[in-house]
Amino acid sequence: MPHTAPTTVTSFIDGASVAPAGEPLPVSYPASGERISELCEADAAEVDRAVSAARKAFDHGPWPGLATDKRQDVLLKIRQTVLDHVDELALLECLNTGLVLRELKDRHVARAAYNFRFFAEFIGQMAGQVYGQNPAYQTVVTREPVGVAGLIAPWNAPLALASMKVAAAIAFGNTCVLKPSEQTPLALARFVELLHEAGLPDGVVNLVNGRGAVTGQALVDHPGVDLVSFTGGTETGRQIMASAGRRLVPTTMELGGKSANIIFDSADIDQALNGALLGIFSNNGQQCLAGSRILVQRSIADDFIDRFVARTERIRVGDPMADDTELGPLASEPHMRRVLGYADIATSEGGRLLTGGQRRDDLGDGYYVKPTAVMAPNNDARVCQEEIFGPFASFLTFDTVDEAIALANASTFGLVSYVWSNDLPTVMRATSEIRAGVVWVNTPMMRELRAPFGGYKDSGVGREGGEACRDFYTEPKTVSIPTAPLALRRLGDN
Numbered sequence: 001m002p003h004t005a006p007t008t009v010t011s012f013i014d015g016a017s018v019a020p021a022g023e024p025l026p027v028s029y030p031a032s033g034e035r036i037s038e039l040c041e042a043d044a045a046e047v048d049r050a051v052s053a054a055r056k057a058f059d060h061g062p063w064p065g066l067a068t069d070k071r072q073d074v075l076l077k078i079r080q081t082v083l084d085h086v087d088e089l090a091l092l093e094c095l096n097t098g099l100v101l102r103e104l105k106d107r108h109v110a111r112a113a114y115n116f117r118f119f120a121e122f123i124g125q126m127a128g129q130v131y132g133q134n135p136a137y138q139t140v141v142t143r144e145p146v147g148v149a150g151l152i153a154p155w156n157a158p159l160a161l162a163s164m165k166v167a168a169a170i171a172f173g174n175t176c177v178l179k180p181s182e183q184t185p186l187a188l189a190r191f192v193e194l195l196h197e198a199g200l201p202d203g204v205v206n207l208v209n210g211r212g213a214v215t216g217q218a219l220v221d222h223p224g225v226d227l228v229s230f231t232g233g234t235e236t237g238r239q240i241m242a243s244a245g246r247r248l249v250p251t252t253m254e255l256g257g258k259s260a261n262i263i264f265d266s267a268d269i270d271q272a273l274n275g276a277l278l279g280i281f282s283n284n285g286q287q288c289l290a291g292s293r294i295l296v297q298r299s300i301a302d303d304f305i306d307r308f309v310a311r312t313e314r315i316r317v318g319d320p321m322a323d324d325t326e327l328g329p330l331a332s333e334p335h336m337r338r339v340l341g342y343a344d345i346a347t348s349e350g351g352r353l354l355t356g357g358q359r360r361d362d363l364g365d366g367y368y369v370k371p372t373a374v375m376a377p378n379n380d381a382r383v384c385q386e387e388i389f390g391p392f393a394s395f396l397t398f399d400t401v402d403e404a405i406a407l408a409n410a411s412t413f414g415l416v417s418y419v420w421s422n423d424l425p426t427v428m429r430a431t432s433e434i435r436a437g438v439v440w441v442n443t444p445m446m447r448e449l450r451a452p453f454g455g456y457k458d459s460g461v462g463r464e465g466g467e468a469c470r471d472f473y474t475e476p477k478t479v480s481i482p483t484a485p486l487a488l489r490r491l492g493d494n
């Protein structure tokens, strides 16, 4: 394995790396289990320094008050710098996550760069509002940055997800403190250095590393933090939102999912099969928007599921750095054990294991598993209700459109949904009645950054995307000005 990881990862505050100190935590390569680096955990005092740096950069500028075209110049330079370092960033991310290197280069790092271009362009077209209906006044609404954002990211797509938060926060003139997952600090540490190499002023983006309960909680509780954007698990989200709520700090919550992927008999079955496989096995199966509950119309179910299983068994599992690998290792040993545990849960609940459910011991000490599919006994089964967050598909069958929609909605989650059908009335009913933040029709994941992304129910609160981010990262300010001197009542002058 090419070993390019730094020996130690520390915080990055006010434009400089912090000297190693604090609790050392291991950072491992999931393809071998080998310890490749060490993270120095930021305690509350270090978080305080990071927030203070962000506060100073916000309160004393120049970033929040910079002319938009100057801020755009920096964002576009960041985009180019990220693209210039695609190989380095992808390799660091691969070493840390076990995600397939090719996909990291083609999708994740490319997306990270695009996020900066997108928000650079967005702010170039922003405008306020003017209300002139009352001729005595002109009322103008402008938008101002909110302040210091606390940005908390998960381990499953660190660079792609955290870069979106950073790009949005700083594009609208905020400053921020980013806390990546303690499992995956490597690529984001380099990314924050690159932001500065691209010309970002010191203190605008600060980085703290460490566990959620220590570093993350200190960030959320810090009185200098004005808003919190979180992506991660639902239970963590509840806790963070409660903490932030006590201080009346606004939050966005991008949480878990158990999304229905509905295959109607009116679908193009080849397309639906390709889409269903991508929907559950992309990103090593570790994605919030996975189509993890596959609902198939009974008339086509036997054939569809047989073909799905045959293709699943041919998926190339292995070295995430190899060009032809389709599924790399899971992110950590405890996570692998948890995912595999669901195969036993499925059978103990009366489900049937269709394929997989085992570790790939033949691939060494890495956290490799066979991609898995089960036939669930019913939608109440744990494999249909709980987020497994691995390459694990749970199948159910249905007879009617009504039944399919009812099954899709019988979930505490509501992040996304997939609908495969070429029958327009079926598509129209499904898209209007499914209770999820996003419905994809005849396509696997399609993340349109201009449109809101986020979940109903336990999948989240708030949205990310162009206008949704503008609304979150800015405060509207209403200014009313008389158009001519007013004839004011003269209290005390009679």
Ligand code: NAD
Pocket (backbone or CB within 6 Å): 152, 153, 154, 155, 156, 161, 179, 180, 181, 182, 210, 211, 212, 213, 215, 216, 217, 218, 220, 231, 232, 233, 234, 236, 237, 239, 240, 253, 254, 255, 256, 257, 287, 288, 289, 387, 389, 415, 455, 459, 460
């Ligand atoms: P997690 O909730 O365990 O951790 C997410 C982040 O929160 C980490 O950085 C962690 O250190 C931090 N954290 C934990 N406790 C904290 C606390 N008390 N205060 C502050 N920070 C704290 O999630 P994970 O295991 O890293 O990621 C997987 C989860 O993320 C899955 O549930 C997945 O569905 C979800 N996810 C959602 C989206 C989305 O857009 N909806 C995208 C990706 C992942």
